[in-house]
Amino acid sequence: MKTSKKKNRKKRRIRWTFERVSIIVFVVSLAFYFVTKVCVSAYNITLSNTEQQIAAENIAKQNEVEELQATVRTMQDKKQMLGMLENQVQDNQNNIYIIGDNE
Secondary structure, X not given: OOOOOOOOOOOOOOOOOHHHHHHHHHHHHHXXXXXXXXXXXXXXXXXXXXXXXHHHHHHHHHHHHXXXXXXXXXXXXXXXXXXXXXXXXXXXXXXXXXXXXXX
């Protein structure tokens, strides 16, 4: 018959030496560094996308402003022409100006 031997296992107590503590602190700080690096990169990408959207909106607003300025200049030119013609112009309801005889 086989006899089974029970091994006497004693719980070993972990010694916290300076080297082990420094290695654990180094590993934790290294993990923290890589996690923060990834988070900052992701946030940077988000900010660059937001910047591009704002730039596109800014360009659209500038184009709209230029169109409105062109419209204002056209209307000012039209008023100047109508001002020079004074009595020779009849104003219709549909903003159609008839230049010439007043009949």
